[in-house]
Amino acid sequence: MTSDVSQSARDAGAGGGGPRWLDAEEQRAWRAWLYSNQLLADRLDRELTHGTGISHAYYEILVALSETEGRMMRMSELADRCLSSRSRLSHAVSRLEERGWVRRQVCAEDGRGQLAVLTDEGFAALEAAAPVHVESVRRHLFDQLTPRQVEAMRDLGETLLRHLGPR
Amino acid sequence: MTSDVSQSARDAGAGGGGPRWLDAEEQRAWRAWLYSNQLLADRLDRELTHGTGISHAYYEILVALSETEGRMMRMSELADRCLSSRSRLSHAVSRLEERGWVRRQVCAEDGRGQLAVLTDEGFAALEAAAPVHVESVRRHLFDQLTPRQVEAMRDLGETLLRHLGPR
DNA sequence: CCGGAATGGATGAGTGCTCAACCAGTGTTG
DNA sequence: CAACACTGGTTGAGCACTCATCCATTCCGG
Numbered sequence: 001m002t003s004d005v006s007q008s009a010r011d012a013g014a015g016g017g018g019p020r021w022l023d024a025e026e027q028r029a030w031r032a033w034l035y036s037n038q039l040l041a042d043r044l045d046r047e048l049t050h051g052t053g054i055s056h057a058y059y060e061i062l063v064a065l066s067e068t069e070g071r072m073m074r075m076s077e078l079a080d081r082c083l084s085s086r087s088r089l090s091h092a093v094s095r096l097e098e099r100g101w102v103r104r105q106v107c108a109e110d111g112r113g114q115l116a117v118l119t120d121e122g123f124a125a126l127e128a129a130a131p132v133h134v135e136s137v138r139r140h141l142f143d144q145l146t147p148r149q150v151e152a153m154r155d156l157g158e159t160l161l162r163h164l165g166p167r
Numbered sequence: 168m169t170s171d172v173s174q175s176a177r178d179a180g181a182g183g184g185g186p187r188w189l190d191a192e193e194q195r196a197w198r199a200w201l202y203s204n205q206l207l208a209d210r211l212d213r214e215l216t217h218g219t220g221i222s223h224a225y226y227e228i229l230v231a232l233s234e235t236e237g238r239m240m241r242m243s244e245l246a247d248r249c250l251s252s253r254s255r256l257s258h259a260v261s262r263l264e265e266r267g268w269v270r271r272q273v274c275a276e277d278g279r280g281q282l283a284v285l286t287d288e289g290f291a292a293l294e295a296a297a298p299v300h301v302e303s304v305r306r307h308l309f310d311q312l313t314p315r316q317v318e319a320m321r322d323l324g325e326t327l328l329r330h331l332g333p334r
Numbered sequence: 335c336c337g338g339a340a341t342g343g344a345t346g347a348g349t350g351c352t353c354a355a356c357c358a359g360t361g362t363t364g
Numbered sequence: 365c366a367a368c369a370c371t372g373g374t375t376g377a378g379c380a381c382t383c384a385t386c387c388a389t390t391c392c393g394g
Contacts (some may be wrong), residue, residue: 032324039331096177131186152319157199
């Protein structure tokens with residue numbers, strides 16, 4: 001017998017209102033989800049970082065900027081887009097500024113606001129990194145899945161997003 | 168027209184051997200996966216941390232230890248189980264030791280090895296945290312999904328694990 | 335049994351993230 | 365238009381993770 005926490009709690013017969021423990025099937029699904037996500041995210045970040053010197057967090061920022069008119073965006077909008085806190089983004093943009101890939105610019109319509117602007121060097125760095133990243137995603141994700149599984153993945157993701165989503 | 172990197176690369180007609188860009192359907196699946204995972208992992212970690220003072224990383228360590236005979240495990244085995252580097256685990260165990268939840272013990276069969284041992288205080292902390300965590304997982308994950316979706320999630324996770332898996 | 339390679343793990347520097355505090359500019363209310 | 369709350373963003377301290385390096389022990393070939 002192990003000292004598994006949920007098991008001993010169940011043995012003790014946690015009365016009504018007690019935690020709704022996971023059954024064996026749920027445990028298995030949860031573990032598979034947790035491990036595969038962690039391993040995949042880790043692998044993708046590692047390959048991107050080692051292959052290009054850009055972490056996935058920075059990559060997301062550069063991508064978001066590259067997709068806008070004028071390659072610029074308000075700091076807080078950028079933070080939302082990157083699922084980042086404002087503080088985190090502010091720190092990250094500072095570091096990207098040191099690399100010369102982004103610069104800050106005060107916002108015309110709102111004196112409080114700042115615009116993060118992607119520089120040409122930043123865009124070039126992104127262009128160099130993108131093929132590396134997309135190849136990783138393909139190899140470790142899409143190449144492993146059938147079209148039905150890809151659809152299931154999208155369905156799952158979108159279902160969860162409706163719950164967790166941007167508010 | 169935006170300055171989207173993959174689009175401009177496709178426009179330029181990257182010849183044979185160029186990156187295998189994602190099509191619209193794949194993009195959508197990828198984004199949904201990426202965002203939902205990030206948001207979910209974030210939410211679970213946050214609720215656990217705020218509700219119990221234990222981060223998900225620490226929680227995983229305590230769980231792994233609690234599930235073994237004698238509530239102890241070799242450092243490197245524990246690292247593998249937690250998908251952690253040895254260095255990371257070593258640092259983490261040091262911090263858990265400061266809290267009095269784990270202690271180190273030299274391994275009898277191999278003088279180089281160390282055993283991480285879960286203390287009674289550590290086990291108690293885990294017992295207190297487990298219901299909080301399982302409730303989060305249920306609310307934000309299983310309560311949102313149909314049984315078919317749960318099965319799809321397990322299938323996806325296990326498929327990816329076979330590729331990424333522990334070697 | 336001796337010497338070197340391999341293994342298990344610890345350590346420290348550098349970087350990134352979180353949280354709380356803070357500042358400047360804007361909106362709102364009388 | 366003065367006072368105050370609110371918003372957008374930055375900053376610094378503290379914690380966590382990575383990477384390279386290091387030390388101790390064990391394994392292995394002669």
